[in-house]
Amino acid sequence: MASTDVLKGAAMLYVEDEAETRGLMVEALQTYYPKLKLLTAANGAEGLQLFREARPQLVLTDIRMPLMDGIQMAAGIKAIDPEVYIIGLTAYNDRSFLSTAADAGFSECILKPVDYGTLFASINKFFCGDSH
């Protein structure tokens, strides 16, 4: 359990097009980080819009999505704020994707199926590193 007090006032944007996956992840994130402000979007376009309005510090996003995929969205977000930390959730484990992911501005990639231990460790590391 991380010291979640540092998360007070922090915001995270979570973008995932598949409703059930989104619901389950939101349930887990809210249970694990009750103080974190969680914004959710169902595709890249919506995510970019939300980012512009709310300016969260952390973005967690699926890659393959309709309308605007995670790679395009990440590029758009980086154009607004080059400092933002973006974690990509991907089922692709091929190198070609991972190299373009870095170019597109992904700070980190976590492979699907998501393991909460790995995911929460990354989120904790980001917020703790960010706050001290």
Place this chain on the structure above:
Amino acid sequence: MRSIPRVLREVGVTSWLCTTAAELCAEVEKGAGALIIGEDLLSSHAVACLRDALGHQPSWSELPIIVLLHHGPDSSRVQYTLLLPGDVTPIERPVRVNTLVAHVQAALRSRRRQSLVRDQMLELEQAREQLQAQAASLAEANLKLKQVDREREQTLMQQSRLAAMGEMLGNISHQWRQPLNVGLILQNVQMTYAREMLTKESLDKAVSRARELIAHMSQTIDDFRNYLSPEKVKSTFDVTAVVERAVSILGESLQGVQLHLDKPDAPVLVEGYRNEYAQVLINILMNARDVLRDRKIGEPTVLVKVERQGARSVVTIADNAGGIAMEIIDKVFDPYFTTKGPDKGTGIGLFMSKAIIERNMDGSLTVRNTSEGAEFRIEV
């Protein structure tokens, strides 16, 4: 009698003199042109051996036989004359030389004609055999061609099935990843339990949803496996069930197209190839989806109607994409005809669909425009 060979030699006829019935029959068997026989030699034995020698002669053959009778009243041997198996001419002695020569020449002429007929018949028979052999080899070649044709068609069919499958796989990766949510469900249960927030309701809900996802995954795998397995024999199937399976295989690759299924009250059964039929439905539905997407139709809708009309099953698939241009509506079933770019369409989808329905299942596949769009009609 003894002077006859000499007389005949003078008119150019070769003859053999036989003194016993056995000798006579042996010569006949060798193929004499005509036979002169004295009444003295006629006996039941002679008749029997001649019958043996001539018994199996072909239909064209009738041996000319001249019987030389004694002068005066008929002897008891004359009855044998009537039993001889041939073209019998009785002549009473004494015979004038010219009469005998005339009879012999007439007999030989008629025998020669018989052999001409025989030759012609043989030629005809040979020609017939040749024709028969040619017909047989033609039939064989035709059969091989048909087999090659069927094989090529099956290859094409398998290719188009795989192409459809490949395209679907690209689209439905989300659908196939859905069962991965089971991993999230389990981790959520674990987490709520650790925080002592787990209730019976939330646990039951998680378990039933996880089982649902797994059942759905299992069904999807079955759908695909059944669809891809080749079928050699026709079976009887429920059209509505196949329509539902095709829609289930397509799943998310319908990409937001509203699909309405108008089901019949009673099952509509069809005899044919279930997977090939499903392939036709998938082809038509994917075409509808593509055109609805390309034309950016506001509320993309496909209506599939299953019904029985008399002895036939009728499935109509109607979209609201505006229809097929009149210039090309007659060409949509042609091989390699496509309105899509080379990366999208091979142009064999509807061609194969028509072949499946019309050639393999004796049905019909047609298309017409409605006021809203295109309507494909499958009758089997």
